[in-house]
Amino acid sequence: MRRLPAEWEPQSGVMLTWPHAETDWADQLHRIERVYAQLAALIGRLEPVLNVCRGPAHAERVRALIKGAGANPSAQRFGIAPSNDTWARDHGPIGVWGEHGRPLLLDFRFNGWGGKHPADRDDRISRTLSEGQAFGATPLEAIDLVLEGGAIETDGRGTLLAVTRTLVDPRRNPGWSTEAIERALAKHLGIRHYLWLEHGALSGDDTDGHIDTLVRFCRPETLCYVRCQDPMDADFTELRAMEQELQAFRDPQGHPYRLIPLPTPSPALDENGARLPASYANFLVINGAVLVPTYDDRADDAALATLGGLFPDRAILPVDCRRLIRQGGSLHCMSMQLMQDALPRAPIRDPHVSASAV
Secondary structure: OOEOOOOOOOEEEEEEEOOOOOOOOHHHHHHHHHHHHHHHHHHOOOOOEEEEEOOHHHHHHHHHHHHHOOOOHHHEEEEEOOOOOOOHHHHOOEEEEOHHHOEEEEEEEOOHHHHOOOOOOHHHHHHHHHHOOOOOOOOEEEEEEEOOHHHOEEOOOOEEEEEHHHOOOOOOOOOOOHHHHHHHHHHHHOOOEEEEEOOOOOOOOOOOOOHHHOEEEEEOOEEEEEOOOOOOOOOHHHHHHHHHHHHHOEOOOOOEOEEEEEOOOOOEEOOOOOEEOOOOOOOEEEOOEEEEEEOOOOOHHHHHHHHHHHOOOOEEEEEEOOOHHHHOOOOOOOEEEEEOOOOOOOOOOOOOOOOOOO
């Protein structure tokens, strides 16, 4: 029986797909490269970083940028794969424990969130990296189902949480019923308990409601979620309906979940005045730390304190995501953790890590 691990379990690294001149970051490339370099350096203090670059020349540029950010070079690895964009959460491999307790990476299909954006190169990234030995001897299995990593959340014990429309979607998986998708998830991910949300959305989100912007497992019995308390906010109705659904959910033993609300930052707007999907739920758990997106907002401190209480044994590291959110994603969206033993070498640990900000 396969098992999809929770994000807080030991990892062998984090994958970042770097921006370049043919991505949507082209008009702000130098600024966003600095964000990626600082993040790679920060993660590299605790575990390896697999930096995915479009080609050898790009890899040399990225290497220099990361070095300039003060990174530990022994923690930085490089893989070559052409890319359309940078959202590693949705085109990166998803790791499971397979037969005999061995790691297995799954390469689900990616079609640009239901055909909204070009994705032909991104759809091949995991396969290209595997062929280039970026994952060492860890096998990669292709799955003929569109599934984005940001669309699913797990407790590591066979429970899956998702917004229905991000998987049961004729633009992603035409002809697939909820029951057929559940059978596929049981087979490939070892899922036995399903929590399907029908509500939950953030203004400006073009993923149709990725769960990693809305609700996250912090422990098998605990969910943190985005709560909006302003009835005049455009997202209030959907988030309130989502909260009511969460209150009705039960774990496999029939118990209600412990629900911990996260604050909502003030509306973040792009240069045209359109709202961006800023969310504190888009945090990234790595070995020994939780990286938390911040937005120079008065709610930042409350979000950091809440997550600190939920992960008391990990450093809480704020990461300024104001630049990232300009393209509609944040910290979790841009990264993909790689499960234990998925990379050739063991994680790097730094006992001197502190809660310094990027």
